[in-house]
Amino acid sequence: MQATLSEVNKMDEDQFKYIKDDERIDQLYSQNVQIIQSPSVFSFSLDAVLLADFVRPNFKKANLCVDLCAGNGAVGLFLNDKIAGKIYEVEIQPKLADMASRSIDLNHLTDRYEVLQMDIADVYSKIKKDSVDVVVCNPPYFGDLPTSKKNPNSYLAIARHEIKTNFGIVASRMSGLLKMNGHGYLVHRPDRLSEILSTLSLHRLEPKRIRFIHPKKERDANMVLIEVIKDGKPGGLKIIPPLVVSGDNDEYGLEVSELLYGKHK
Secondary structure (H helix, E strand, C coil): CECCCCECCCCCHHHHCCCCCCCEEEECCCCCCEEEEECCCECCEHHHHHHHHHCCCECCCCCEEEEECCCCCHHHHHCCCCECCEEEEEECCHHHHHHHHHHHHHCCCCCCEEEEECCHHHHHHCCCCCCEEEEEECCCCECCCCCCCCCCCHHHHHHHECCCCCHHHHHHHHHHHEEEEEEEEEEECHHHHHHHHHHHHHCCEEEEEEEEEECCCCCCCCEEEEEEEECCCCCCCEECCCEECECCCCCECHHHHHHHHCCCC
16 A cells, blocks of 8 residues: 555655656645655555554653664655654665655755665664664565565565565564664564464563554454563563454545545544
8 A cells, every 4th residue: 555645746856956867755734744756666555654653752852763674765864853853764776765864854854864875784883782772664575485476676676575685584683683671663564463472472572562454344453563661570461452444335434535645624
């Protein structure tokens, strides 16, 4: 489900300097943040919007936040008004990292944001262990199995399948980066929830809040949002009310509509 819902058709001359061939500038109506995107790569999806919304606000000026598997930087940029302090975007694919860097420049956020084009497995070479307040991640959802049908577009295949990383590495680096009692947030597939929870526990990440996302009221959940605390006390897990994306008429429900378009007065 693509979230390119506010494609900017009329760009001023200043905006053109930020984009390359086969690129455009998109913006969610609900936020004053513009994202450089390309149909030859992929566009941010609803899961990025939902993950950013799931993050608790934190306005401490000394904050350090890291977005792992950042793609074109959408999740991190959507946190601009929720998380104060420094935000790192970590992305392995050079083209996506470059798009994220230019989106940061486009939004005049170079004082707060920095893109690290690297494998998340090597992130400690740039960011100290046990130094981060908030880590977010929208990781690849599907295992890299011989039977897996992968998209012929390599950018999409790497974003969706565990080709360059896997959930074990994601959990390990999320835990390693976080301070004690730091918060981690991720979005994933419910059909892997048992594996996800056991892996998080293995890496000292205690789940504290879970929300299931349903495409429609009568459909099974197809996404799950999870908040963890590093070295958090066992117990106290909250399963908060689910979110239903669309009604029977295929139109977005009120909550999703407000996340995408803003609140109507």
